[in-house]
Amino acid sequence: MELFAVPDLPEIREGDDLAAMVRDRVDLRADDVVCVASTVVSKAEGRTFDLGDFPAGPRAREIAARLGAISGEEKDPRFAQAVLEESTELLMEAPFLLTETRFGHVGVNAGIDRSNVPDGDLLLLPERPSESAERIREGLPVDRVVVTDTCGRPFRHGQRGVAIGWAGMHASRDWRGETDRDGRELGVTVESVVDELAAASNLVAGEGDGGTPAVVVRDFEWGEHGGSDELFRDVGGDFVRQALRGWEFDG
Template sequence: MELLSVPDVPEVREGDDLAALVDARFDLAPEDVVVVASTVVSKAEGRVADLADYPAGPRAREIADRLADLTGEEKDPRFAQAVLEESTELLMEAPFLLTETRFGHVGVNAGIDRSNVPTGDVLLLPKRPDESAARIRERLEHQNPVVVTDTSGRPFRHGQTGVAIGYAGMPASRDYRGETDRDGHELEVTVQCVVDELAAAANLVSGEADAGTPVTVVRDWDFGDLEGSENLYRSVDGDFVRQALRGWEYDE
């Protein structure tokens, strides 16, 4: 397969038509997958905010004070308030904020970004990334599958990688359960999260910092004839790491 950057994408503003920006700059084939960084999706959807919009309540001030004590750096309680308002659950409050967003993604600071925001203080994740992906897909000339991505850290591993936070036009995963390996053993648990793998591959091309290439086209990749799954996030009942975190306290 090939990974191809869409060239010359301008600074995206609220109301911009991302599908039109892509179609005007890249000759998409019908089977291409379009992978879009959440930063430009958020900007197009007006998810830029000022910290003044988040007057800090007592809980946010408490969190900011504790983090300041731990790190020796002043923390803005308004940022903590923004994280709380973008979250449904605070899984860790020290030594950093790990939360579940309102659409089910678990990440640091509810995925709120303070970089590459020329017109405000912070950039929030899209409210409903699956719907964002579906809107972009609907307006593309060939209605290609679309994956919306963010970068995220992972437990037990150093560094960040691209992950999918929304998708449309394709299943989230390939289900190998019931297939057999080369020795004839039946696979019982193997489900491959292809939208995450495409997101990580695209991130190698789109890069970080000031790369300025937020849209990647995946060409000559085929989902195949396996069953697909729409599940991207673990259910709370089956997420044993989350259950462990609920009973864990940071030892200062």
């Protein structure tokens, strides 16, 4: 398997045709996987906003005041308001905001970015990233597209790439029912392929001002395996989320 960045992509603006930009710069093959950073997807879809677009309500002011008291730094309640409006559930409100987005992804601050936003204060995640991936796929001569983001992980330091949307492929390879090297049947192994491709592409894309927002994965083979589109855990089986609902920060 080979990965390489799409070269010379300019600063993306609202209305830009990401598929055409990638297509014009790379000789793509039908079985390639194109991984595109959510940052540029959001910019093309007009998800750039100013803080003034989110007048703070009482709940946002309360959250900002508490976070400010914890950190010793003033927090803008308009940012808290943006996070609340982009979320369906607030899992933690201190010492940081951990939320579920409207499309099921759980992350800090609803994935709202405040860096690399030349035309505004905030960059929100795509509203429906899998639909975004499908639109990009329709403009490319490839079968598979993944929209990626970076976020932290519980129990580990650092961020890594994850998939928040995908098109033309299942999210996971399902190994259940197959056997290991000793002939034992696998009962629980479901491999999150879109996350693995997102993490691999993030290594190539990089971060900061030297980052490149689109990566081509070549010669990835799915193999003779079943597939699953379950990526985000259902609340009923998410015991960590259930535990967080009963937890209160007392620092």
